[in-house]
Amino acid sequence: MDLMTLATHILLFIALYTEIFLLLAFLEYKEKPTHALRAYPSVAIIVPCFNEETTVAKTLHSLLALVYPHNKVQIIAVNDGSTDQTLAVLQTFKDEPRITILDQKNAGKFNAMNAALAHTHADIVGCLDADSFVHPQALVRAITHLETRNADAITPAIMVSYPNTVLGCVQQAEYALSVFIRRAFDVTGSIFVTPGPFSLFRRSSVVSLGGWRHAHGTEDMDIAMRMQERGMRIINAPDVHVMTSAPRTLRSLLKQRTRWTYGGIMNFWDFRHMIGNRKHGTLGVIILPSVIISIFAALFFTAQFVFISIERLISLYVKIETVGFALHWPNIPELFFFNTSSITIMSVILVALVIALIYIGKSISRIRLHPMALPLYITLYPFIAPWWLGNAAVRALLRVQAPWR
Amino acid sequence: MSWIRYLIAFGITAVIFATALYISDRLNTARIENIRTIQDNIAIDILSLETQFDLLQELSCTDIRENSVLSRELANLSRRLAYTEENLGTENEEVLQLKRQYTLLQIKDLILMRRVAQKCKLEPVFILYFYSNQDDCPDCERQGYVLTKLSEDYPQLRIYSFDYHIGVPALETLATINNVPAQLPVLVINDKAYSGFKSIEDVSGLVPNIEDLTEAATSTVKKNTPSAVSDTRERL
Numbered sequence: 129m130d131l132m133t134l135a136t137h138i139l140l141f142i143a144l145y146t147e148i149f150l151l152l153a154f155l156e157y158k159e160k161p162t163h164a165l166r167a168y169p170s171v172a173i174i175v176p177c178f179n180e181e182t183t184v185a186k187t188l189h190s191l192l193a194l195v196y197p198h199n200k201v202q203i204i205a206v207n208d209g210s211t212d213q214t215l216a217v218l219q220t221f222k223d224e225p226r227i228t229i230l231d232q233k234n235a236g237k238f239n240a241m242n243a244a245l246a247h248t249h250a251d252i253v254g255c256l257d258a259d260s261f262v263h264p265q266a267l268v269r270a271i272t273h274l275e276t277r278n279a280d281a282i283t284p285a286i287m288v289s290y291p292n293t294v295l296g297c298v299q300q301a302e303y304a305l306s307v308f309i310r311r312a313f314d315v316t317g318s319i320f321v322t323p324g325p326f327s328l329f330r331r332s333s334v335v336s337l338g339g340w341r342h343a344h345g346t347e348d349m350d351i352a353m354r355m356q357e358r359g360m361r362i363i364n365a366p367d368v369h370v371m372t373s374a375p376r377t378l379r380s381l382l383k384q385r386t387r388w389t390y391g392g393i394m395n396f397w398d399f400r401h402m403i404g405n406r407k408h409g410t411l412g413v414i415i416l417p418s419v420i421i422s423i424f425a426a427l428f429f430t431a432q433f434v435f436i437s438i439e440r441l442i443s444l445y446v447k448i449e450t451v452g453f454a455l456h457w458p459n460i461p462e463l464f465f466f467n468t469s470s471i472t473i474m475s476v477i478l479v480a481l482v483i484a485l486i487y488i489g490k491s492i493s494r495i496r497l498h499p500m501a502l503p504l505y506i507t508l509y510p511f512i513a514p515w516w517l518g519n520a521a522v523r524a525l526l527r528v529q530a531p532w533r
Numbered sequence: 534m535s536w537i538r539y540l541i542a543f544g545i546t547a548v549i550f551a552t553a554l555y556i557s558d559r560l561n562t563a564r565i566e567n568i569r570t571i572q573d574n575i576a577i578d579i580l581s582l583e584t585q586f587d588l589l590q591e592l593s594c595t596d597i598r599e600n601s602v603l604s605r606e607l608a609n610l611s612r613r614l615a616y617t618e619e620n621l622g623t624e625n626e627e628v629l630q631l632k633r634q635y636t637l638l639q640i641k642d643l644i645l646m647r648r649v650a651q652k653c654k655l656e657p658v659f660i661l662y663f664y665s666n667q668d669d670c671p672d673c674e675r676q677g678y679v680l681t682k683l684s685e686d687y688p689q690l691r692i693y694s695f696d697y698h699i700g701v702p703a704l705e706t707l708a709t710i711n712n713v714p715a716q717l718p719v720l721v722i723n724d725k726a727y728s729g730f731k732s733i734e735d736v737s738g739l740v741p742n743i744e745d746l747t748e749a750a751t752s753t754v755k756k757n758t759p760s761a762v763s764d765t766r767e768r769l
Contacts, residue, residue: 149542470557
């Protein structure tokens with residue numbers, strides 16, 4: 129067995145181990161019954177906005193429609209120096225007593241969050257990105273879980289709002305997988321991102337951390353890592369539904385994911401003392417190392433694929449140059465010529481497992497997957513994800529921050 | 534932390550992994566067995582034909598030529614062996630063993646076909662192709678494409694391909710009696726060795742009346758030519 133084959137086997141083993149570990153954790157988990165709320169804690173939902181004129185009104189309307197005592201909900205919309213008509217759109221809500229509008233020079237999402245934090249004394253603070261929309265029951269469900277399980281923060285199940293494009297379908301399956309992963313991370317106490325769409329925190333916990341801070345464009349990961357660092361509890365609730373506007377073009381998707389991945393890598397570096405650290409439990413020993421290895425593995429497999437493809441293209445070119453081009457009817461496939469290497473068999477098992485995990489995510493969050501979501505995800509994702517992984521890895525090496533937009 | 538969960542996950546992963554390795558190994562073994570069976574069948578065919586030939590000197594040429602299964606089987610074997618070599622590697626001992634047997638079968642077939650040609654007063658074209666899988670033959674890939682194309686266009690060409698470094702004494706003898714130089718690729722066409730890459734045009738120029746060889750092997754009985762044994766592989 130040569131070195132490359134050995135490395136491939138080791139990476140496949142780690143990938144399979146991680147999937148099985150998460151699946152076991154998920155299967156072991158027994159949902160605790162939630163208690164009806166005796167009292168409704170006060171909640172402030174912060175909506176940081178930077179050039180969100182097209183979506184922010186819908187976001188605010190979805191918040192206003194939340195089933196929760198009106199006198200307990202405060203919505204703080206922060207215009208973070210938008211250069212479009214976002215502020216004007218926000219002003220149309222100025223007569224709504226539950227909405228507070230703040231306007232600041234562009235200073236980044238974390239500053240917008242901190243500005244809003246300073247404007248509230250609510251028990252719970254949350255964030256809702258201005259391109260996302262909540263289910264009317266989302267808040268009451270989230271608070272019920274938060275109180276029942278006495279957690280410091282809670283993350284929702286995020287879904288793609290309009291999966292009617294190819295990229296929308298791909299992302300819908302990806303988000304369904306994320307629903308499973310977040311749930312499994314919850315079971316193992318390993319949630320390390322509190323995403324912008326509707327993560328809720330105890331205000332006291334956030335204040336004790338000193339609020340949000342600049343963190344390579346992924347402040348939602350930084351605050352979760354700081355919470356984990358201090359042993360705070362972050363949970364997930366798949367029945368808290370949030371819809372988000374997924375990027376519709378490949379360019380915007382690449383930009384978004386490059387920023388996420390770059391921020392992730394940089395945050396991993398900032399919190400490297402947690403990686404492999406038994407003090408941080410499964411997060412330190414299994415999850416953080418496996419996420420890092422998975423980025424490396426994806427790039428490794430892509431490099432292998434590119435190398436083999438180039439080799440075959442060169443062979444094809446040499447053949448055409450030597451004997452010309454001729455079309456042949458494809459031969460009827462014989463069983464003998466089916467690729468049955470251990471790498472192929474392992475890859476098939478891994479893909480089958482991923483499909484099963486997507487269906488679990490779909491099932492626990494009750495998402496209706498677009499019929500094309502899974503086929504498109506399986507066929508396209510392996511080809512598009514390496515672009516942002518590679519881009520982000522290079523940026524991280526060169527310390528070149530990925531742009532927000 | 535639940536160490537039990539870590540261990541169970543490791544155990545399940547190890548079992549799945551070991552199963553995948555086992556299945557893959559079993560399938561590869563089955564593949565090699567399949568090749569071995571084909572080789573055994575070919576060996577029996579050749580032996581049978583040789584025996585027929587020896588027993589019945591007056592055997593009609595048609596009777597001998599009708600044994601065209603042999604050519605198809607050799608081509609079939611060649612494809613399977615090439616695929617197995619690609620997957621298991623050129624250094625795999627079992628692959629090397631199969632290749633040695635295949636080399637011997639080809640040589641035996643060549644000798645037999647020459648005898649058939651002599652008996653039946655035919656003038657077939659035999660092309661012996663000496664190649665290498667090592668770094669000493671940068672043109673072998675292109676030469677292989679040329680020969681594959683020629684075998685498609687002229688099914689009656691009898692092309693035998695030999696790995697120069699396979700280490701079979703009979704092949705070394707064959708190379709010696711045909712004056713095969715060490716500069717690969719080498720083509721031996723009608724007992725004359727040509728070193729270096731030869732294009733389709735070059736080979737066509739070296740084969741007399743190549744345009745007469747365009748008809749498929751199935752028609753050879755009517756044309757009074759021996760059954761075709763062609764190896765259409767690029768490299769093996």
